[in-house]
Amino acid sequence: MRYLPKSPxxxxxxxxxxxxxxxxxxxxxxxxxxxLNRDLLVPRQLAESEILDYFHRAARRNSVGYYxxxxxxxxxxxxxxxxxxxxxxxxxxxxxxxxxxxxxxxTLQAIFEFxxxxxxxxGMDVANAxxxxxxxxxxxxxxxxxxxxxxxxxxxxxxxxxxYREVLATYTKYQDLPTTLAPxxxxxxRVDLAALEAxxxxxxxxxxxxxxxxxxxxxxxxTIAAIAHAKGxxxxxxxxxxxxxxxxxxxxxxxxxxxxxxxxGVALSYGGPFCGVIAAKEQYxxxxxxRLVGQTTDRDGYRGFVLxxxxxxxxxxxxxxxxxxxxNQALVALMATIFLTVYGKEGMRELAEHxxxxxxxxxxxxxxxxxxxxxxxGAPRFNEFVLDTEESPELWTPRLLDVNIAGGVPxxxxxxxxxxxxxxxxxxxxxxxxxxxAARVIAVGPAEVWRH
Amino acid sequence: MATDIRNSTPVTAHTTTGKVRxxxxxxxxxxxxxxxPGKCAYKMPPLDVPxxxxxxxxxxxxxxxxxxxxxxSEIEIIRHFTRLSTWNYAIDLGxxxxxSCTMKYNPRVNEVVARIAGFAEAxxxxxxxxxxxxxxxxxxxxxxxxxxxxxDAITLQPAAGAHGEFTGILLTRAWHESQGNPRRKVLIPDxxxxxxxxxxxxxxxxxxxxxxxxxxxxxxxxxxxxxDFDTAALMLTNPSTLGVFENQIHKIADILHDKGxxxxxxxxxxxxxxxxxxxxxxxxxxxxxNLHKTFSTPHGGGGPGAGPVACKAFLxxxxxxxxxxxxxxxxxxxxxxxxxxxxxxxxxxxxTGMFIRALAYILAxxxxxxxxxxxxxxxxxxxxxxxxxDLYELPYNTPSMHEVVFSDKRQAAHGVKTxxxxxxxxxxxxxxxxxxxxxxxxxxxxxxxTESESVEELDLFIAAMRSIAREAEENPELVKxxxxxxxxxxxxxxxxxxxxxxxxxxxxxxxx
Numbered sequence: 001m002r003y004l005p006k007s008p009x010x011x012x013x014x015x016x017x018x019x020x021x022x023x024x025x026x027x028x029x030x031x032x033x034x035x036l037n038r039d040l041l042v043p044r045q046l047a048e049s050e051i052l053d054y055f056h057r058a059a060r061r062n063s064v065g066y067y068x069x070x071x072x073x074x075x076x077x078x079x080x081x082x083x084x085x086x087x088x089x090x091x092x093x094x095x096x097x098x099x100x101x102x103x104x105x106x107t108l109q110a111i112f113e114f115x116x117x118x119x120x121x122x123g124m125d126v127a128n129a130x131x132x133x134x135x136x137x138x139x140x141x142x143x144x145x146x147x148x149x150x151x152x153x154x155x156x157x158x159x160x161x162x163x164y165r166e167v168l169a170t171y172t173k174y175q176d177l178p179t180t181l182a183p184x185x186x187x188x189x190r191v192d193l194a195a196l197e198a199x200x201x202x203x204x205x206x207x208x209x210x211x212x213x214x215x216x217x218x219x220x221x222x223t224i225a226a227i228a229h230a231k232g233x234x235x236x237x238x239x240x241x242x243x244x245x246x247x248x249x250x251x252x253x254x255x256x257x258x259x260x261x262x263x264x265g266v267a268l269s270y271g272g273p274f275c276g277v278i279a280a281k282e283q284y285x286x287x288x289x290x291r292l293v294g295q296t297t298d299r300d301g302y303r304g305f306v307l308x309x310x311x312x313x314x315x316x317x318x319x320x321x322x323x324x325x326x327x328n329q330a331l332v333a334l335m336a337t338i339f340l341t342v343y344g345k346e347g348m349r350e351l352a353e354h355x356x357x358x359x360x361x362x363x364x365x366x367x368x369x370x371x372x373x374x375x376x377x378g379a380p381r382f383n384e385f386v387l388d389t390e391e392s393p394e395l396w397t398p399r400l401l402d403v404n405i406a407g408g409v410p411x412x413x414x415x416x417x418x419x420x421x422x423x424x425x426x427x428x429x430x431x432x433x434x435x436x437x438a439a440r441v442i443a444v445g446p447a448e449v450w451r452h
Numbered sequence: 453m454a455t456d457i458r459n460s461t462p463v464t465a466h467t468t469t470g471k472v473r474x475x476x477x478x479x480x481x482x483x484x485x486x487x488x489p490g491k492c493a494y495k496m497p498p499l500d501v502p503x504x505x506x507x508x509x510x511x512x513x514x515x516x517x518x519x520x521x522x523x524x525s526e527i528e529i530i531r532h533f534t535r536l537s538t539w540n541y542a543i544d545l546g547x548x549x550x551x552s553c554t555m556k557y558n559p560r561v562n563e564v565v566a567r568i569a570g571f572a573e574a575x576x577x578x579x580x581x582x583x584x585x586x587x588x589x590x591x592x593x594x595x596x597x598x599x600x601x602x603x604d605a606i607t608l609q610p611a612a613g614a615h616g617e618f619t620g621i622l623l624t625r626a627w628h629e630s631q632g633n634p635r636r637k638v639l640i641p642d643x644x645x646x647x648x649x650x651x652x653x654x655x656x657x658x659x660x661x662x663x664x665x666x667x668x669x670x671x672x673x674x675x676x677x678x679x680d681f682d683t684a685a686l687m688l689t690n691p692s693t694l695g696v697f698e699n700q701i702h703k704i705a706d707i708l709h710d711k712g713x714x715x716x717x718x719x720x721x722x723x724x725x726x727x728x729x730x731x732x733x734x735x736x737x738x739x740x741x742n743l744h745k746t747f748s749t750p751h752g753g754g755g756p757g758a759g760p761v762a763c764k765a766f767l768x769x770x771x772x773x774x775x776x777x778x779x780x781x782x783x784x785x786x787x788x789x790x791x792x793x794x795x796x797x798x799x800x801x802x803x804t805g806m807f808i809r810a811l812a813y814i815l816a817x818x819x820x821x822x823x824x825x826x827x828x829x830x831x832x833x834x835x836x837x838x839x840x841x842d843l844y845e846l847p848y849n850t851p852s853m854h855e856v857v858f859s860d861k862r863q864a865a866h867g868v869k870t871x872x873x874x875x876x877x878x879x880x881x882x883x884x885x886x887x888x889x890x891x892x893x894x895x896x897x898x899x900x901x902t903e904s905e906s907v908e909e910l911d912l913f914i915a916a917m918r919s920i921a922r923e924a925e926e927n928p929e930l931v932k933x934x935x936x937x938x939x940x941x942x943x944x945x946x947x948x949x950x951x952x953x954x955x956x957x958x959x960x961x962x963x964x
Binding site: 019042111129161291299320328331428 | 487493494496500502510513516520523526532533534540541543544545550557561569571577582583584613614615617649651653654659696697702728742744752754757773797799800801808817820824825830832834839851883905907909942943944947948956
């Protein structure tokens with residue numbers, strides 16, 4: 001086996017040194033009735049060339065070369081080449097969690113840079129080293145708010161990503177934590193502020209909203225924060241599309257931000273691995289889940305970095321820990337750090353402006369087709385919008401796929417009241433040509449309906 | 453200023469024991485300190501749609517200032533992260549014997565296949581007709597993992613081991629509820645990973661500690677006394693964190709099952725079992741695997757991982773949604789219509805990129821390679837044990853599987869603790885073993901070599917450990933002040949925790 005660095009003779013010599021007559025001696029402790037005395041029924045050992053061939057063939061059964069308007073929590077952005085060059089360095093790729101600080105300063109300094117960039121972007125004071133993804137980060141943020149406030153209720157906007165809400169429900173199922181849903185305004189697509197205010201009481205630990213929300217609409221964060229704070233509750237803002245932060249005002253009035261950083265240079269990869277992160281106001285840091293890197297000095301006075309505030313974590317606190325999280329998404333956080341360094345201050349703004357312009361053009365062009373209209377109006381959007389069509393998306397989706405375009409995500413599954421509505425996303429990689437091609441396809445259906 | 457990494461005047465005169473300080477590759481500043489306005493590493497293509505006025509479109513939501521993101525050129529970014537990378541130890545550099553972490557070789561073909569465009573560019577909400585290749589990989593990996601574990605059903609959704617534990621205990625609880633009583637407590641041996649009690653607590657269970665017997669294993673008498681009709685499950689790591697196989701495992705399972713409690717297995721140490729024995733055959737009801745341990749997906753400095761959960765058929769209805777199912781025509785789709793499901797534990801379908809890598813590893817090995825891998829892992833641990841047991845105290849004399857746990861008892865007599873030995877090991881070119889875990893061993897040295905080490909590398913490690921044992925007797929100060937060869941010396945963790953500095957801030961000229 002090509003990954004195993006031993007010759008048969010070396011194995012024999014080692015067994016002799018141990019004083020074992022055969023390898024079976026070392027497994028003698030396993031009761032005989034449980035020993036597996038046959039080969040595992042897995043495919044035979046493949047050559048490297050066969051492995052490449054197998055996966056290339058499977059990948060061809062995943063369609064390639066499509067132009068996509070899919071977003072909804074997973075975004076296609078351009079990924080600078082140097083991200084993969086750098087994260088494939090073995091010193092990053094094949095290193096463990098940096099518990100031994102003297103020989104993991106590379107990972108530690110990079111995480112410290114990640115924490116700084118996330119804090120800057122979100123307008124929070126501190127950020128952790130990463131969570132599994134945005135959905136689990138959001139659920140953990142709600143549990144964090146419970147610990148901070150000592151209260152046990154949460155109000156969740158219905159405009160938060162439906163799968164995030166499902167994960168939250170799973171996480172809080174046995175936490176004795178009732179959550180209530182706040183509806184959205186059918187005109188603007190924002191959370192209904194009056195309904196939200198009515199739901200918040202002195203027992204509410206936190207309000208959870210997403211901005212830009214699941215419909216792509218930017219929520220009125222200062223007003224929502226005021227509603228939360230008036231009752232002593234925290235405001236948690238979830239962000240699934242962090243490129244928005246290049247041009248959209250950060251949620252500085254929030255107490256906790258739970259974010260999915262996949263947009264920052266991370267491949268879609270059918271939904272993972274992505275990179276969640278929790279950022280918060282400084283006073284809540286000791287209730288944060290996950291790892292934190294802090295700056296310190298060594299014995300000679302030189303700057304260095306270590307994992308810190310570990311007394312929050314499971315390996316110290318066990319059942320009293322802030323979370324059970326151990327492994328996180330460190331290498332993906334490194335991708336995000338490199339992405340943000342490549343684009344930097346000016347690039348993030350320009351990138352966000354391109355997204356804004358593409359989505360504005362796509363929304364205008366698609367909604368101008370006969371039978372199509374924008375569902376929400378009157379509140380600002382970033383790079384996503386909801387389109388309603390007279391024709392069912394089940395009819396136009398295959399027509400779009402025929403011209404190599406993946407159209408918007410049907411919303412009926414989560415929002416039955418929205419009927420034919422679909423959620424479209426136009427990032428910087430979407431071209432005018434494909435926006436116009438999609439519009440022509442959308443136009444065909446209702447036109448025919450009209451004729452007959 | 454940008455390359456000055458001293459916070460203050462060194463408290464001791466700088467000696468030449470560490471890396472040569474003046475070398476510029478050792479003095480890489482923070483990326484923010486290297487930034488200068490106007491430098492850039494990107495170029496956007498021309499905008500092919502009408503430009504918009506962000507202030508007009510966004511109104512009050514328009515962001516005025518972007519804060520402290522850095523501005524650098526591409527070559528500086530390459531050098532920055534390359535220099536940082538050289539300050540890391542890694543499997544690619546040498547032996548990384550962190551017990552419980554299974555730091556094995558991460559095959560490079562795995563990285564190549566995970567980046568094939570058909571997988572890497574697949575959006576999770578693309579129509580299933582356009583995702584059949586990815587689903588095929590998921591289905592094939594599920595099939596292999598079920599065969600390896602001897603279980604009946606599986607979910608790949610959990611993102612890491614602790615996330616898998618959470619999922620597994622949720623399944624346990626959902627099943628008990630379906631039987632009319634969720635029960636109250638989960639038993640956890642005192643040798644367990646910290647994630648086990650943290651997980652049970654999140655699932656609303658009380659944690660009851662189970663004391664190990666004199667062999668460091670499960671005390672059957674104590675277990676029989678503690679298991680009652682209020683016990684939901686025992687969370688058992690097998691082999692244990694001492695690297696010891698619970699040879700009474702069938703009795704453990706019987707005691708639990710007699711009272712209607714389930715046996716949860718933490719699969720962190722599965723690298724000792726693959727191809728030799730299957731948890732499903734010895735009474736385990738539900739377990740998680742760590743693809744980033746046993747199945748070679750890279751640890752990446754702390755993640756990402758993947759923590760699939762395998763279970764017996766009676767727990768299958770409770771698996772998280774969605775579940776991959778096969779249609780009559782051989783195609784596959786995601787099934788969301790599962791009324792008994794515990795719900796979702798994560799958005800989308802899991803860390804799919806890790807599934808591709810893990811399957812590539814299984815295919816590279818085949819049944820013979822997987823078995824040989826396990827045998828070599830166990831052989832290596834026993835070889836280290838044999839070669840060090842005269843100098844380091846073995847707290848338990850039970851046979852070792854894939855890892856061996858010593859204690860620092862003999863070295864502590866000279867004031868040298870396990871943490872000191874670990875730091876000194878760095879000077880010999882090795883990553884330390886796991887320090888002070890499991891908690892049932894005072895001053896533990898937990899050594900897991902994995903199958904990836906050659907005799908040559910093992911012998912070098914053994915020689916280093918023997919040399920340190922001698923140093924502990926003859927020159928304990930040398931060990932207690934180690935490491936002496938690293939870029940930074942021992943770092944002040946107390947200072948870091950007392951006044952946390954968790955982000956960079958400019959010293960003067962605060963940003964506008």
